[in-house]
Amino acid sequence: MNLRRNSNSSLPHPKKAVSKFASTMLPLSLLRHDLLLRRRLLYLLHHRSTFSTTTRSASSALRIPLSHPAYIVWSANTSLGKTVVSTGLAYSFLISSPSKFLYLKPLQTGFPSDSDSRFVLSKISTLCSRRCEEGHSLSLLASNSVLRSSVSAAKSLLGSGFEPKKCEYGLCDLEFYHEKRVVNEGSKTSELVCQTLYAWEEAVSPHLAAEREAGLVEDVAVVDMLGKCLNIGFEGDAPRERMGVFGLIETAGGVASPGPSGSLQCDLYRPLRLPGILVGDGRLGGISATISAYESLKLRGYDVVAVVFEDHGLANETPLMLYLRDRVPVLVLPTIPQDPSNDLIQWFVDSGDVFNSLKEIMLSAYSERIKKLNSMPKKAGDIFWWPFTQHKLILEETVTVIDSRCGENFAVFKGQSNEFITQQFDACASWWTQGPDAALQTELARDMGYAAARFGHVMFPENVYEPALECAEILLDSVGKGWASRAYFSDNGSTAIEIALKMAFRRYSCDHGILQDFHENNTTERRIELMVLALRGSYHGDTLGAMEAQAPSSYTGFLQQPWYTGRGLFLDPPTVFMSDSMWNLSLPRGLPSNFLKLEDTSFRSRDEIFDRRRDQTDIAGIYSLHIKQQLLRHSEMEGLNYIGALIIEPVIQGAGGMHMVDPLFQRVLVNECRSLKIPIIFDEVFTGFWRLGVETAAKLLGCLPDIACFGKLMTGGILPLAATLATDTVFDSFIGDSKLKALLHGHSYSGHAMGCTAAAASMKWFGNPQTNPNVNSEGRLLRELWDMELVQQISSHPSVKRVVALGTLCAIELRADGSNVGYASLYAGALIQKLREDGVYLRPLGNVIYLMCGPCTLPEICREQLIKLRRRLEELNQVSE
């Protein structure tokens, strides 16, 4: 027996792993299930933020190797034989050809009297020795190591004389290493590497053991350590051919048993999303236990490639196979002898066929997965028709394969020579839809399952069902509070806008006697045209009706919109932005700026821009006069082309280039229109639900609309749903005796239960300080997410023209070089490419790049992205100089 302290540098150094977790991109919010353990968490969080001044380079980001198969062994309950299955698999694998088997036990309690990694080592050694004795050619180097443990577990293992040296949160570097050799001359050597990552002494659930032994470890550290062990184990010392290495991670207890932080293990390991096998239950009641465990795994987005369980004579496989509809194989192991003196060796030999089958299933599922991942970019290029994409410019190698999402992060497949999956922060918030952190995503997944099972979809008009009612109530009580009394559901921002236009025009027609004209004189219809008043640079969706409300641009020509005419009066808005650390106001041509005071056009802070005292400044008067003049000129020139609605994106014009419009200008505009009885539409599809740091951008403007449109983030970013809210006055203009006076616009899935369920859950989550650490106690405001010092530094960078940081948005316009048209957008392209390498997924908006997080994203995580951005800006600048 070979028992020694080990300093093998190929093992991940626990100390290093721990010091690294501080800046990891894994959302800490995975832990957020845990409310009672919050105090402990706050302690960790505090420590975490002290670490996070250094950034993690891309290479140290969580990287899940795919060069060889790696599986998680889950179980329907404790004591169903996970370790026995692991051992059987290891044996089947090691004797089939010279190879390496990596067995990882991340969490071990009851240590050292219980040690699953020691069990595997011992049984495999015995099995191999016996095989050698039987004359088979076999050479095995088997080792077992234990990396970290609680102090009490360490003392039990190494004697009470053990002096803990390297410890953090009560977990010590153990560096226990134990090796065995089975040799039969003349054959190549196989290798069994068993590792226990964290061990505690008490034979209870890890969360209890961790608490009782004061040996704490954060989820992200477990995942990080596991990733490292897997990477090191798969790299090994020498290159090995594919399929020669196999990794197996054995969980503790059942699929939803808590890990040391209290997070459920199925949540804890989710960032890895390794495929798994499920050890089921062959006893009475075991069908139910196995199915429920399987469903918990599916509800976390895991793939399960096989179910295996010990036979108890009840033929549980039959109903399990029926349930799984033959899509997942079910294997049955012979009954395990209960006699404690039985060393199971004969049982392993007898079970060889089952384990061989299981191994083959796992190997072939692995091959399938790799094949699929590699084939996806080409297939996508062949059959997808991506929106807003010139397919000719897309090369197969630039297509991103997204294997999954976990909170704010994509898990992205990187093919080429050495396959792996890595994480990218979804900084485009997938077209500005995203809000969930990992905890909310899990919550929404269960809600989606429930809503589909309870409702699927049910007819909306003239009916009522809980999710639609709850969603409408929350909408009116949050973003509609104080003004809206009706909620109209549709599917996306574009349709919400078309509905809003119909509402506004009807209200306008009622107020201005147009409807009466119709009744008296049918010919009026052809003469009157209703138009919108809108701001240049605004965008309200891609359907024709929505497009008509935006100013002509390269997107509205005959080539794109054969029917577009542009039914609006489009004003140039004044904008505000940060440049050289200062906020500045930029007035469009046509607005007199020569006699303005500096304090009217320059601001020390963003708050000054929103300050209501600006209503009393000269600039407010200038705005008012300008708007009046424009409206007058329009009515003089356009005759019966009445302006029947004002439509604006409050504060930020999104697709138009992330421009921040002077809120004072929009406020004056709203007031002018209101005095003329022109209905006011706020397009909050982009700005709503905390996108700008407040529940609704109307709060920033300090004035209310008659109609407002919401979408995108409303469902938390899980599926499409939109709502148009309206006042009673607007609603009343559709009331009458005839159905033909009603609003005759609907979509098949109006008010669908899935979307309403997701929206209700997300809106509640975002606004609740108990679930969203960013929201202040009154649920009114998000804390500042972007580090102002970094933002100012970036705004002072020579390549940067302007910056807008507000709420979850941080947008940066790159300076277009006068002598080199298109330079800025090329530069943006290069920057984005580099940042993707750093694990930040951005998409350009012309020469504007932006980072966008969710309402719950921790400022530390935002900071990491900003730092990466700043570094790449500097680098590129040096190269281009």
Add this chain to the structure above:
Amino acid sequence: MNLRRNSNSSLPHPKKAVSKFASTMLPLSLLRHDLLLRRRLLYLLHHRSTFSTTTRSASSALRIPLSHPAYIVWSANTSLGKTVVSTGLAYSFLISSPSKFLYLKPLQTGFPSDSDSRFVLSKISTLCSRRCEEGHSLSLLASNSVLRSSVSAAKSLLGSGFEPKKCEYGLCDLEFYHEKRVVNEGSKTSELVCQTLYAWEEAVSPHLAAEREAGLVEDVAVVDMLGKCLNIGFEGDAPRERMGVFGLIETAGGVASPGPSGSLQCDLYRPLRLPGILVGDGRLGGISATISAYESLKLRGYDVVAVVFEDHGLANETPLMLYLRDRVPVLVLPTIPQDPSNDLIQWFVDSGDVFNSLKEIMLSAYSERIKKLNSMPKKAGDIFWWPFTQHKLILEETVTVIDSRCGENFAVFKGQSNEFITQQFDACASWWTQGPDAALQTELARDMGYAAARFGHVMFPENVYEPALECAEILLDSVGKGWASRAYFSDNGSTAIEIALKMAFRRYSCDHGILQDFHENNTTERRIELMVLALRGSYHGDTLGAMEAQAPSSYTGFLQQPWYTGRGLFLDPPTVFMSDSMWNLSLPRGLPSNFLKLEDTSFRSRDEIFDRRRDQTDIAGIYSLHIKQQLLRHSEMEGLNYIGALIIEPVIQGAGGMHMVDPLFQRVLVNECRSLKIPIIFDEVFTGFWRLGVETAAKLLGCLPDIACFGKLMTGGILPLAATLATDTVFDSFIGDSKLKALLHGHSYSGHAMGCTAAAASMKWFGNPQTNPNVNSEGRLLRELWDMELVQQISSHPSVKRVVALGTLCAIELRADGSNVGYASLYAGALIQKLREDGVYLRPLGNVIYLMCGPCTLPEICREQLIKLRRRLEELNQVSE
């Protein structure tokens, strides 16, 4: 002891219950999980169809009483103390005030040595006697009965001399009744009614016991019987005040343990969707088992109001409460004595406080539920803005409260004096979106949970992820087979149509030199107008672009569509329909019909209409000539207003009134346009995916489009997603060096993972004979769903003008009485009202009423709805005569 055979007529008569299940509306497909047991099922099915010639009246439909609280007791596993919890609850309830407690055990195995209902009876009797002895005022009448059992169980109970008389599928009417009295003079009598519904002898899972003892029972019979017991138990002999009665249904084993048919119990009881409590597991591993069981219940749409478990000293409540985020209370019971001689009486007394709390939680959750259900119609009327609804005409009492959906059925809350939930067949398929039966709904619920957990939503353009790729592949390989090579995703039919129009116009512009004109002469833009060729009566969606493609109607006036101009040449189509049992062709004005032969305009069967030999008839020539003339006249009159696209709903015009257009006419139209290089768009949003009995209506027409739009049923009816498919030629017209040449139309949730997952699963399910019993083995055609004899009878009814039965659609136009305008639609309203009372939820389409089922709905179920419709037609006719 009082043991006797009982003939109490207030107990549901098992024989009656069984003979009724034949015509129930519960989808038999609940059983479909069970593939290996299919043979048994087929046997039952066969018997079922022989029963189903009689219809079930509305009063015998599944009716879930809400007059008193009723709960299901679920458990995380077997042997966790469900019966002990039931007993404790019963005791707490019975001693609080004179009242009635109904304990139902639907499935009992190990009988008679095990009998949970006997356990409850015995413990409650002892507890109450003891309480009397202690001087409390109490009078109790307690009974236990066993309704049906296998022959062997019956013999064990009643002696081997028992002669089974009334038996069906090996289950005998047992009519075992046993009564106990505990009396303490001077107090009112409480009542405990314990009932075991079905019992088997072997102590194994019900599916095994049922098989081994040849005592079979179908899911629908269990649910039916349970509903009856609940209704009878709640009605009782005398009126009782609310809260005086309490019903508890105890399941067998774990939440997902199979019932006698092999269906999981959580699926089996789903049509009732009673709220539940979950008996959790306090042991090591119990956190995981409890959470997983809870998730399996959520994945079936159940509400769980409390979790309760026996303490094992592991403080499992802490992580459970964290997981449940305090939304579901967790209660801990004292450890149950293990000593078999302990009669638990003292334990029940000691646990009194916990059971009282549990009872209070259940009572208050019940009150909340009732309050909510009753308040919903008013709230809905106050804050919803329903599409296509004149709110002034909606009375609060006509608002339907939909509590849930199970397959094709709504569970509808009926308020008024005696609250209950009943079922309505969703015959409008919720605006034609629905496809799932109960089995597919469960499947989709799990898929939705998985997709949300794995992906949520991720950015589509330039990316690839499994669900989008799989969905696109299936689309191209099914409805796009043979012609389409690209899939463009959007959110609904309207947007899919707008995208299709943009595609078609671009292709047309390329083919007809218009793009070239632009490059050479920018002024062309303002002169050329592209229009569609479309059919009058067609409908393509409510967004402005989609509306432009439909002919002027009362929906397109200034009041509804301020910007509508109607950019099309709209032809009147010839239609076909059944009247007086014959199919007839009706030609529009302008088409010469005088010299047509009778065989050209009258058909004995629907197949004749689709017969390709009609291409050789005179009528084909007439169509061709007519279309050519119209096109010529248009080009002469309209100059630069080119026709750039043909858009049609193939075969059936849906929203326009369920008109069947002569497929020959559409085929000729397509051919004419193709010869003129006018791109052809099929709007299959309504007709796609088996709606008309074939995967795509193009198959019925026998010609292919260049572009086709799909939506509605595509996701199985669970959430919005649409796709526009196109040929390579169409795609190529967007290829170029500039992004501005690409198709710049996209929505936030383009290709969302949730929708694509649902679509992929549904498309596979519908087309697979293993999951869809209606599809033929080649997956090409649905069997006839509507009984042709009944359809013919209806078509001959004097009030019926025409009938169109095709695929999942059976539409009936009521005859408008010339002397009474609007009579038909009033008549339709009355008919629909009556049918809703019969459990069929229809919505009118003017004077057209229609029944619509899903692609998997069994013909027996369709037949039931048809019979109800025919009966109501006859009734109303008699009244109006």
